[in-house]
Amino acid sequence: MGQQEQVATSLAGAVSEEISATLAPVDAELRRRYPGDPGTRQPVHTVYVPGDAFAADTLRSWGDRALAALDEHAPDAASFAAVLGLPEELAEPVHSRVRAKLEREPVEDLRVDFEDGYGPRPDAEEDATAARAARLIAEAHRDGTAAPYMGIRMKCMEAAVRDRGIRTLDIFLTGLMAAGGLPEGLVLTLPKVTYAEQVTAFVRLLEAFEKAHGLDAGRLGFEIQIETSQAILATDGTATVARMIQAAEGRATGLHYGTFDYSACLGVSAADQASDHPAADHAKAVMQVAAAGTGVRVSDGSTNVLPVGPAAKVHDAWRLHYGLTRRALARAYYQGWDMHPGHLPTRYAAVFAFYREGLEQAAARLTRYANRAGGDVMDEPATAKALSGYLLRGLDCGALDMAEVARLTGLTRADLENFATPRRGDLTASAQ
Numbered sequence: 280m281g282q283q284e285q286v287a288t289s290l291a292g293a294v295s296e297e298i299s300a301t302l303a304p305v306d307a308e309l310r311r312r313y314p315g316d317p318g319t320r321q322p323v324h325t326v327y328v329p330g331d332a333f334a335a336d337t338l339r340s341w342g343d344r345a346l347a348a349l350d351e352h353a354p355d356a357a358s359f360a361a362v363l364g365l366p367e368e369l370a371e372p373v374h375s376r377v378r379a380k381l382e383r384e385p386v387e388d389l390r391v392d393f394e395d396g397y398g399p400r401p402d403a404e405e406d407a408t409a410a411r412a413a414r415l416i417a418e419a420h421r422d423g424t425a426a427p428y429m430g431i432r433m434k435c436m437e438a439a440v441r442d443r444g445i446r447t448l449d450i451f452l453t454g455l456m457a458a459g460g461l462p463e464g465l466v467l468t469l470p471k472v473t474y475a476e477q478v479t480a481f482v483r484l485l486e487a488f489e490k491a492h493g494l495d496a497g498r499l500g501f502e503i504q505i506e507t508s509q510a511i512l513a514t515d516g517t518a519t520v521a522r523m524i525q526a527a528e529g530r531a532t533g534l535h536y537g538t539f540d541y542s543a544c545l546g547v548s549a550a551d552q553a554s555d556h557p558a559a560d561h562a563k564a565v566m567q568v569a570a571a572g573t574g575v576r577v578s579d580g581s582t583n584v585l586p587v588g589p590a591a592k593v594h595d596a597w598r599l600h601y602g603l604t605r606r607a608l609a610r611a612y613y614q615g616w617d618m619h620p621g622h623l624p625t626r627y628a629a630v631f632a633f634y635r636e637g638l639e640q641a642a643a644r645l646t647r648y649a650n651r652a653g654g655d656v657m658d659e660p661a662t663a664k665a666l667s668g669y670l671l672r673g674l675d676c677g678a679l680d681m682a683e684v685a686r687l688t689g690l691t692r693a694d695l696e697n698f699a700t701p702r703r704g705d706l707t708a709s710a711q
Contacts, residue, residue: 312525313572316668318700320675321576322388322428323630324617325535329396330408330431335415338426342385344620348586349378352593353624362594363601363625369632377627380677385623387676388428388614391416393447394435394470395540402443409447413454420462430466432504436477445484452499456492467501468535473509475519478526485530500530502578506537508544511562521569531575534566535616538580554580554603554615563612578614579607586621597625604629613672627676634673641666642687645698649690667698 328337353359359377360370391412393405400408412431419425431451434444448467455461469481485499503523505511513519524531541562542552553559559580566577582603586596600622607615608629617626645666673679674692681692688694 314574315572315700316576317574318696320427321613321672323613323676324386324615324626325388325390325428325578326386326617327390327392327396327432330391330393330405330412331397331400333391333412333415335418338386338389338419338424341620341623342381345381345385345623346378348593348621349381349624352586352590352597359624359628362597363628363632364598365628365632366636369635372635373628373631376631376677377624380627380631381623384426384677386426388466389426389430390466390468391429391431393444394432396432402446405443405447406450409450410454413451414458416462417455417458421459425462425464428464428466429462430468432468432470435469435471436480437471437473448484449488452488461494461498465499466532467499468504469501470504470537471506471540472503472523473507473519475522475526478503478523478531479528482526482528482530497529500532501527502533502535503527503531504535504537505562505566506540506544508541511565518565518569520566524569524573524575527575531573533576533578533614534570535578536563536566536580538616539583541580552583554582555606563610567611576614577612578616579603579612581616581618582622583618585619586625587619593621596621601625601629605633608633630676631678634669634676634678637669638673638679638683639687641669642684645670645690646688649688649694649698663698664700667695671695671699 326341334340349359353362356370356374359365359374360367365373393409397405397408409431416425416429419429431448433448433451434440436444452461455465469478472478481501485501486496488494489496489498503510503520505520510519510523513522520534524534536554536559538554538559539552542556542558543549545558547556547558563577563579570577582600584596584599586593586600604615604626607613615626617623645663648663648666670679670684670688671692674681674684674695684695685691
């Protein structure tokens with residue numbers, strides 16, 4: 280044992296107390312504005328179906344059509360891997376899990392669309408369609424066939440369609456209440472937002488509905504769809520999307536990038552409108568930074584290239600969709616929009632390959648961190664948070680099984696969740 284160190288200080292305790300008192304408002308503001316990720320499941324995609332096309336069998340129909348596309352254009356693991364360029368060791372695990380996913384849970388998040396995918400209709404028709412959507416979603420929850428997340432995309436808050444959008448939302452939510460109450464996993468999407476004041480107005484609308492039905496304040500949350508240049512950059516040079524998150528007063532759950540409306544808003548030619556266009560990358564990067572730490576999640580957009588027609592065209596569309604999805608995952612956009620049942624095989628193939636190919640490395644690093652063992656990488660609490668979050672997302676979507684994660688890490692799901700949601704002090708201490 281070495282010589283015991285003499286510890287001395289120069290500052291009175293009152294100094295620390297005074298500083299803490301000075302920073303108390305900042306501490307409270309940090310907790311309010313940056314609560315961190317909610318720790319709930321994030322779907323890997325959102326499927327949107329026009330209101331008039333939504334039916335009781337829509338989810339199963341999408342899964343069956345996706346399976347039929349696999350059977351026709353890539354009937355086995357080797358052929359599917361050859362189309363997508365999957366390494367041999369991933370071919371069978373990915374293919375079998377994709378098929379199992381399409382049989383068990385083909386859609387993770389579904390939005391019944393009353394906006395672009397539905398268009399202008401006579402009021403009586405949209406009224407009936409909104410009431411029908413509420414009935415079908417309520418029935419799906421009662422019989423156990425609902426997707427984990429379901430809801431509607433209403434028309435926006437711009438003057439020309441505002442009243443129609445408000446009425447549709449009212450009919451839909453009222454129908455759910457009459458059918459037994461608001462289900463878990465209910466999601467609302469507010470499109471084409473340009474000003475933070477539109478978000479504030481939507482909050483007031485949801486507050487009024489909650490009060491009318493005696494619901495807890497804040498029960499209704501919503502996603503903000505980013506489809507205009509004004510949603511990214513305001514006339515005063517500020518990031519509008521950051522102001523929108525604050526205007527939501529804790530109700531915003533996601534920011535969804537609208538590939539084609541946003542691209543068109545910037546004058547990008549139709550042939551070049553894609554989620555990997557530089558304009559798209561800039562918008563999503565701003566969204567990502569604005570949302571970081573707030574608990575609001577970012578979703579990528581979609582591709583409009585559909586996997587239909589002869590095998591060669593389907594394979595080309597699959598490769599495009601697979602590549603765009605993998606690109607988004609590498610950029611931490613863990614959710615995207617799918618336009619067609621034929622997109623489901625490549626959505627899940629990309630997601631499953633992403634998590635399976637990194638499983639062993641992530642598990643080894645997290646195990647070393649948990650056991651405080653050495654290694655060739657010195658990880659910090661923030662990295663342990665990322666590693667555990669990676670494994671949890673893989674578990675939630677079906678890419679990974681808890682048995683294999685436990686075998687590789689020696690950790691339980693509760694352990695992973697503890698690492699994924701550390702206290703703020705645990706993260707800042709690593710920098711000291």
